[in-house]
Amino acid sequence: MSAQSIGETEDTGVVPDAPLLEVDDLYVEFRTRDGVAKVLNGVSYHVDAGETLAVLGESGSGKSVTAQAVMGILDEPPAAVTGGEIRYHGEDLLKVSAQRRSDVRAEGIAMIFQDALSALNPVYTVGFQIEEQLRVRLGMSRQEARKRAIALLDLVRIPNAARRVRQYPHEFSGGMRQRAMIAMSLALDPEVLIADEPTTALDVTVQAQIMDLLKEIQTERRMGLILITHDLGVVAEVADRIAVMYAGRIVEYADAVSLYRRPGHPYTAALMESLPRLDLKGHELKTIKGLPPSLLAIPPGCPFHPRCAMAQDRCRTEVPAEYRLGLGRTSRCHFAEEMVGGV
Amino acid sequence: MGRYVLRRLLQLIPVFVGTTFLIYVMVWAVPGDPFAGMCGERPCNPAFVAMMTDKYNMDETVFVQYFLYLGNLLQGDFGETFSGLAVGDLIALRYPVSIQLAVIAVAIEAVIGIAAGILTGLRGRGFVDNLVLVSTLFLISIPTFVTGFLLQIVFGLELGWFPATVSSEATWGELIMPGFVLGSLSMAYVSRLTRTSIAENRRADFMRTALAKGQPKRRIVGVHLLRNSAIPVLTFLGTDLGNLMGGAIVTEGIFGIPGIGGLIYDSILNKEGVTVTGVVVLLVIVFLLVNLIIDLLYAVLDPRIRYD
Numbered sequence A: 001m002s003a004q005s006i007g008e009t010e011d012t013g014v015v016p017d018a019p020l021l022e023v024d025d026l027y028v029e030f031r032t033r034d035g036v037a038k039v040l041n042g043v044s045y046h047v048d049a050g051e052t053l054a055v056l057g058e059s060g061s062g063k064s065v066t067a068q069a070v071m072g073i074l075d076e077p078p079a080a081v082t083g084g085e086i087r088y089h090g091e092d093l094l095k096v097s098a099q100r101r102s103d104v105r106a107e108g109i110a111m112i113f114q115d116a117l118s119a120l121n122p123v124y125t126v127g128f129q130i131e132e133q134l135r136v137r138l139g140m141s142r143q144e145a146r147k148r149a150i151a152l153l154d155l156v157r158i159p160n161a162a163r164r165v166r167q168y169p170h171e172f173s174g175g176m177r178q179r180a181m182i183a184m185s186l187a188l189d190p191e192v193l194i195a196d197e198p199t200t201a202l203d204v205t206v207q208a209q210i211m212d213l214l215k216e217i218q219t220e221r222r223m224g225l226i227l228i229t230h231d232l233g234v235v236a237e238v239a240d241r242i243a244v245m246y247a248g249r250i251v252e253y254a255d256a257v258s259l260y261r262r263p264g265h266p267y268t269a270a271l272m273e274s275l276p277r278l279d280l281k282g283h284e285l286k287t288i289k290g291l292p293p294s295l296l297a298i299p300p301g302c303p304f305h306p307r308c309a310m311a312q313d314r315c316r317t318e319v320p321a322e323y324r325l326g327l328g329r330t331s332r333c334h335f336a337e338e339m340v341g342g343v
Numbered sequence B: 001m002g003r004y005v006l007r008r009l010l011q012l013i014p015v016f017v018g019t020t021f022l023i024y025v026m027v028w029a030v031p032g033d034p035f036a037g038m039c040g041e042r043p044c045n046p047a048f049v050a051m052m053t054d055k056y057n058m059d060e061t062v063f064v065q066y067f068l069y070l071g072n073l074l075q076g077d078f079g080e081t082f083s084g085l086a087v088g089d090l091i092a093l094r095y096p097v098s099i100q101l102a103v104i105a106v107a108i109e110a111v112i113g114i115a116a117g118i119l120t121g122l123r124g125r126g127f128v129d130n131l132v133l134v135s136t137l138f139l140i141s142i143p144t145f146v147t148g149f150l151l152q153i154v155f156g157l158e159l160g161w162f163p164a165t166v167s168s169e170a171t172w173g174e175l176i177m178p179g180f181v182l183g184s185l186s187m188a189y190v191s192r193l194t195r196t197s198i199a200e201n202r203r204a205d206f207m208r209t210a211l212a213k214g215q216p217k218r219r220i221v222g223v224h225l226l227r228n229s230a231i232p233v234l235t236f237l238g239t240d241l242g243n244l245m246g247g248a249i250v251t252e253g254i255f256g257i258p259g260i261g262g263l264i265y266d267s268i269l270n271k272e273g274v275t276v277t278g279v280v281v282l283l284v285i286v287f288l289l290v291n292l293i294i295d296l297l298y299a300v301l302d303p304r305i306r307y308d
């Protein structure tokens, strides 16, 4: 069963021909003892079937929070969505019933996490955790679900799936665990897969295998893939479009080719010099000077100005608008056009 | 697992020998005439002393005495009291009610403690949470004999809801209040342990995964949260059952329960060495076995624990 069939059986707000998943001007804050942290400040991105969107940005820029908001798994409280829409087939998920939200979560949008060991329940077998979805959501019998779980483990190329299905997460290696996690996320045939740093916790060689697997599965099933990552090398290979986040905003949004050829935002440029790249192993990395801003008190003007080498006076007072750089490419820098067009 | 059980059982042997020997020595090798005061004001007559000395192998070294005793014990013979009663019979007469009391106590602390823990762990801060915190603090800080006398007076004598003392039949109904008193301290710990365990696991990554999988709330709590949170709680309850099976001298005393705690107490007062040794040896065995069972239970609950 896919989300489309949910659309047929229930009265939903699904709009035909709408993009698969759109995040539109999303605001999220965390209300903590220290004050209100404005974690997302108008995030927008979208992904269509068969497309890969990479989300880049320093730690704390809000990549995971955006993903959690899309899944509807934020810790509320302390988190609160204070504005914006999350549209799945045109239907705003922030307005639907809890039941509908849960259905979409199960069958429309799936997510895999960075640390598969802690993301899997240690006291149940890997098989149980895959089968539980099939049994609860599709009403499969134990035997049917077991068969399907083995097939899924096979699909993600876990050797000896029939035996592995009965093992516990701690009996798997890191790479195998992430494969099992992927198998689990595919159980109900989702249309969108959000992968939050799926390879960060793994060895370099395993990282490449997992990325290949994800890419292959995505192409086969024409899934929309949102890939949150730190690895520019990976991004270059797999992403159709890239969203660069800074202090809870997308500061640059571009197709991978043009972004690599010429970044449209000083922060992107700095990231490209500082993030580890598979193809430049051994080179000394430049780090971006300074720290990301406190989300309790985001600087006025351009939030990046205290760290920006190009900052001018107007950057300190005037929030940069979203400049269009043609063909769906945008940048939130006053000097975006100079960056792309200038020498 | 089978091999682990075997190894654990084999490990019981030296522990068993060591503890029983220590107990034996402490009871029998105390300086002084073991029969002093047994014959009223006068010293015992020599024939009696000779008979007793022979009966308990008192002229042998303590090692020989111990091994003779151990030999009998392994054949199920706990020896006789000075007055000629079989210690085995005494134990058979008085242990069941203590076990019954321990089971009631653990059942009460499990039901009430876990319920309070789940309620507060799931709800988070609030009125119920504070209520439970304060009342557990209350229970923890009051000694058992105070709780015991208080409940006895209020519910037994004043309100008459429960019998104030336990008759010689010691029915389950009569044992509820004593069981509550005996379990009250651990009940407070169980509720706090459950609360902490649930509050901790509630934020675990696997809970978020279960949510992301679109599992219904009830199932996320019932299947994913409770199973993980149960591990430390069940372990504690098992250990506590082991402790309480050792008899409850104070609680048995307050409610006049003819249990094993009272037996130990009386036999120490009367210098009944054979009885003391027999009972304590039995309790050591029970304790060791209960602990073994808990360790095995632990492995069943938490598959990450593997014993080979």
Ligand SMILES: Nc1ncnc2c1ncn2[C@@H]1O[C@H](COP(=O)(O)OP(=O)(O)OP(=O)(O)O)[C@@H](O)[C@H]1O
Pocket: A030, A032, A037, A039, A057, A058, A059, A060, A061, A062, A063, A064, A065, A066, A075, A078, A295
């Ligand atoms: N439960 C929470 N309570 C308070 N603040 C939170 C919570 N979760 C996230 N935040 C805040 O939200 C901000 C964004 O966090 P997020 O996890 O989205 O970052 P990220 O971009 O995914 O970083 P990383 O690369 O480290 O994963 C951080 O500043 C963090 O402090």
Ligand code: SF4
Pocket: A265, A266, A267, A302, A303, A304, A305, A306, A308, A309, A310, A311, A312, A315, A320, A332, A333, A334, A335
């Ligand atoms: S707006 Fe100014 S401070 Fe901000 S990125 Fe552009 S140049 Fe730097």
Ligand SMILES: [Mg+2]
Pocket: A063, A064, A065, A196
């Ligand atoms: Mg993150």
